[in-house]
Amino acid sequence: xxxxxxxxxxxxxxxxxxxxxxxxxxxxxxxxxxxxxxxxxxxxxxxxxxxxxxxxxxxxxxxxxxxxxxxxxxxxxxxxxxxxxxxxxxxxxxxxxxxxxxxxxxxxxxxxxxxxxxxxxxxxxxxxxxxxxxxxxxxxxxxxxxxxxxxxxxxxxxxxxxxxxxxxxxxxxxxxxxxxxxxxxxxxxxxxxxxxxxxxxxxxxxxxxxxxxxxxxxxxxx
Amino acid sequence: xxxxxxxxxxxxxxxxxxxxxxxxxxxxxxxxxxxxxxxxxxxxxxxxxxxxxxxxxxxxxxxxxxxxxxxxxxxxxxxxxxxxxxxxxxxxxxxxxxxxxxxxxxxxxxxxxxxxxxxxxxxxxxxxxxxxxxxxxxxxxxxxxxxxxxxxxxxxxxxxxxxxxxxxxxxxxxxxxxxxxxxxxxxxxxxxxxxxxxxxxxxxxxxxxxxxxxxxxxxxxxxxxxxxxxxxxxxxxxxxxxxxxxxxxxxxxxxxxxxxxxxxxxxxxxxxxxxxxxxxxxxxxxxxxxxxxxxxxxxxxxxxxxxxxxxxxxxx
Numbered sequence: 001x002x003x004x005x006x007x008x009x010x011x012x013x014x015x016x017x018x019x020x021x022x023x024x025x026x027x028x029x030x031x032x033x034x035x036x037x038x039x040x041x042x043x044x045x046x047x048x049x050x051x052x053x054x055x056x057x058x059x060x061x062x063x064x065x066x067x068x069x070x071x072x073x074x075x076x077x078x079x080x081x082x083x084x085x086x087x088x089x090x091x092x093x094x095x096x097x098x099x100x101x102x103x104x105x106x107x108x109x110x111x112x113x114x115x116x117x118x119x120x121x122x123x124x125x126x127x128x129x130x131x132x133x134x135x136x137x138x139x140x141x142x143x144x145x146x147x148x149x150x151x152x153x154x155x156x157x158x159x160x161x162x163x164x165x166x167x168x169x170x171x172x173x174x175x176x177x178x179x180x181x182x183x184x185x186x187x188x189x190x191x192x193x194x195x196x197x198x199x200x201x202x203x204x205x206x207x208x209x210x211x212x213x214x215x216x217x218x219x220x221x222x
Numbered sequence: 223x224x225x226x227x228x229x230x231x232x233x234x235x236x237x238x239x240x241x242x243x244x245x246x247x248x249x250x251x252x253x254x255x256x257x258x259x260x261x262x263x264x265x266x267x268x269x270x271x272x273x274x275x276x277x278x279x280x281x282x283x284x285x286x287x288x289x290x291x292x293x294x295x296x297x298x299x300x301x302x303x304x305x306x307x308x309x310x311x312x313x314x315x316x317x318x319x320x321x322x323x324x325x326x327x328x329x330x331x332x333x334x335x336x337x338x339x340x341x342x343x344x345x346x347x348x349x350x351x352x353x354x355x356x357x358x359x360x361x362x363x364x365x366x367x368x369x370x371x372x373x374x375x376x377x378x379x380x381x382x383x384x385x386x387x388x389x390x391x392x393x394x395x396x397x398x399x400x401x402x403x404x405x406x407x408x409x410x411x412x413x414x415x416x417x418x419x420x421x422x423x424x425x426x427x428x429x430x431x432x433x434x435x436x437x438x439x440x441x442x443x444x445x446x447x448x449x450x451x452x453x454x455x456x457x458x459x460x461x462x463x464x465x466x467x468x469x470x471x472x473x474x475x476x477x478x479x480x481x482x483x484x485x486x487x488x489x490x491x492x493x494x495x496x497x498x499x500x501x502x503x504x505x506x507x508x509x510x511x512x513x514x515x516x517x518x519x520x521x522x523x524x525x526x527x528x529x530x531x532x533x534x535x536x537x538x
Contacts, residue, residue: 009397016398016532023524027517100520107527114535130536 007055014048015131018168019110022141025161026106026148027099031090034157035080041164042072049171052128060179061171068167071186076160076193083197084153089210095148102148106141113137120173128172135169138162152203152210156196163189224315226478231305231314233482238304241490242450242457243267245497249456252501267453271446279442282343292339293440293447299332300454309461310485311473312383321381322370325462326363329414332451333359340436351435354512358420358432361519362413365406368526372403373466375533382462386469398536402529404467408503409522411459413515415452418504420515430512460496461489468492 021041028034046068053061084090095102117133124132142162146155163185170177177185200210207214247264254261263269281289305316306325320328337352374380376397377388413420416433426434437448465472471488473481510518 012532012536013398013401015536016402016528019528019532020402023528027521099517103520103524107524107531110528110531114531133535 007051011048011051011055011128011131014044014051015128015134015168015172017044018048018138018164019134019141022138022161022165023103023106025157026102026141026145029091029095029099031084031151031153031157032081034154035077035084038080038157038160038164039073039077041161042068042076045164045168046073048168049176052171052175056175058175061176063179064171064176064182067182067186071190072160072164075190079193079197080153080157083200087153087200087204087210089151089153096150097148102144106144109140109144110137113140124173131172132169135165135172138165138168141165150211150213152196152200152212155212156193160189160193227313227315227476230311230477230479230482231316233479234310234314235301235305237482237486237489238309238454238457238461239301239450241493242304242453243271245457245460245493246453248494248497249501249504252498253505256501256505267449271450274441274446274449275443277442279444281441282439285343285439288335289339289342289439290444292335292342293444293451295335296332297447297451297454299328299335300451300458303328303458304454304461306382307458307461308383308386308465308472310482310489311477312386313474313476317383318381321379322374322385322462323367323380325382326366326370329455330359330363332455336436336448340439343439345439347435347438351432351438354432355436358413358515358519361516362410362522365519365522365526366410366414368523368530369403369407369410369466372399372526372529372533375530376400382465386465386472387474389467389469390472390474399529399533400467402525402532404463406522406525406529407463407466409518409525411463412503413519413522415456415459417500419507419510419518422509430509432512457493460493460500463496464489464492 018041021037021044025034025037025041028037046065049061049065049068053059053065097105113136114133117136120132121129139162142158142165145161146158149155149158167182167185176182203212203215204210244264244267247262247267250266251261251264302316303325305314306320306328308314308317311317333355337355340348340352340355342348370380373385376392377385379385379388412418416423421432421434422430423433425431426438433452437445440448471485471492473485477485
């Protein structure tokens with residue numbers, strides 16, 4: 001067995017947990033649980049950031065861990081829960097591909113993502129470079145979730161989870177983005193959720209459902 | 223020396239035979255406590271076995287010799303498996319004779335005989351149970367093999383004693399890949415032993431039953447052997463779990479009967495904890511629809527493959 005320092009082991013565990021949570025989200029049909037899983041993913045991400053900050057001594061990482069905790073564990077899930085209650089959507093419909101199929105597709109995607117991240121891993125000099133592959137797979141798995149789901153709500157959660165992946169990727173490849181960019185992205189995500197919330201109400205008013213395949217036809221009756 | 227080794231091996235098998243009903247009794251007791259029922263005695267499974275062994279055997283008119291043979295084959299396979307698994311010592315003659323893949327094959331052979339015997343008489347329930355049993359089996363097997371593969375990557379060997387020794391002697395840290403495969407193994411254990419999210423071991427004559435349906439035509443000592451084999455199977459799976467993930471207390475190196483005495487309390491302690499954990503899982507989860515079982519086992523497979531990927535790519 002390899003002998004790694006404890007903080008490295010903890011970071012690897014966090015990375016593995018992120019991947020696991022992505023798969024859990026992929027297989028989950030209840031939207032409330034989906035939001036909780038997203039909050040959990042945010043918490044693991046915050047923990048990983050904190051560990052990395054402590055390990056490398058980069059001060060701005062403490063700030064971004066706090067930002068992650070406030071935004072992705074508290075504020076966004078709260079907003080999403082409120083949206084779910086007001087829109088009265090608790091379940092997604094059966095996804096386009098059944099759960100087993102989605103999971104197997106997810107496995108293929110993870111292998112692909114690891115292959116994709118291999119050159120970056122070789123170039124990067126950070127301690128967490130091996131986690132880049134996991135970050136890429138989190139992004140791609142969230143993408144897969146957005147593709148296979150019909151309800152607008154799950155697609156938004158997929159989008160948010162994708163942002164988690166991007167954040168983790170930046171963190172493990174180069175110890176995080178500059179603070180300005182991070183703040184900008186955080187604000188972007190927040191505004192996106194707020195705007196999409198308004199969007200949901202509009203979509204539901206127009207089609208009496210949050211099923212997005214209604215948006216695929218150009219005219220209402222054809 | 224050789225004779226001593228075989229004697230120790232025999233003693234280990236006897237311990238497995240004797241402890242298997244107690245493990246089931248303990249799980250049932252814990253479940254009853256968790257569900258606020260009065261618990262049956264720990265020795266209840268022994269009483270049932272004794273009762274069944276004394277009862278007359280009734281066999282359907284159109285049963286073939288296979289039907290009579292199956293209980294002995296199944297029971298024999300499980301006893302042999304109990305000998306192969308390093309539950310107490312790693313340097314025993316049978317333990318060294320087969321690796322984990324052969325062990326999975328042994329379980330598959332026992333399952334095949336049970337399914338064939340269930341279909342032999344030709345009742346609707348038996349056929350249904352056999353089909354479901356095979357469905358669970360063919361989905362659980364790849365997941366189990368994957369789990370063993372992940373564990374064997376840490377020791378570069380598919381032999382269970384080598385894995386156990388590597389784990390006992392190796393520096394042990396947080397290992398996400400082993401954690402993933404442990405979860406996968408627990409899911410496989412639940413499915414293979416007809417425990418609650420997959421099958422309800424407490425019911426007869428229900429449309430959702432899997433394992434019980436295959437035993438409906440058996441009576442007397444045949445039924446006793448089948449039930450004992452099922453208890454041994456649970457014991458064996460738990461012991462495989464110990465060998466792969468919790469090998470502490472297993473005697474490494476040459477041991478005699480005295481060494482077994484040292485290893486026995488550790489095993490008993492681990493079995494007690496595992497039984498309580500199993501009862502907790504069973505109380506907390508609800509029986510799944512049969513159509514959801516492939517999803518459940520696909521999850522197990524996914525966990526195992528994730529463990530493999532994490533091991534290969536993260537090196538942890």
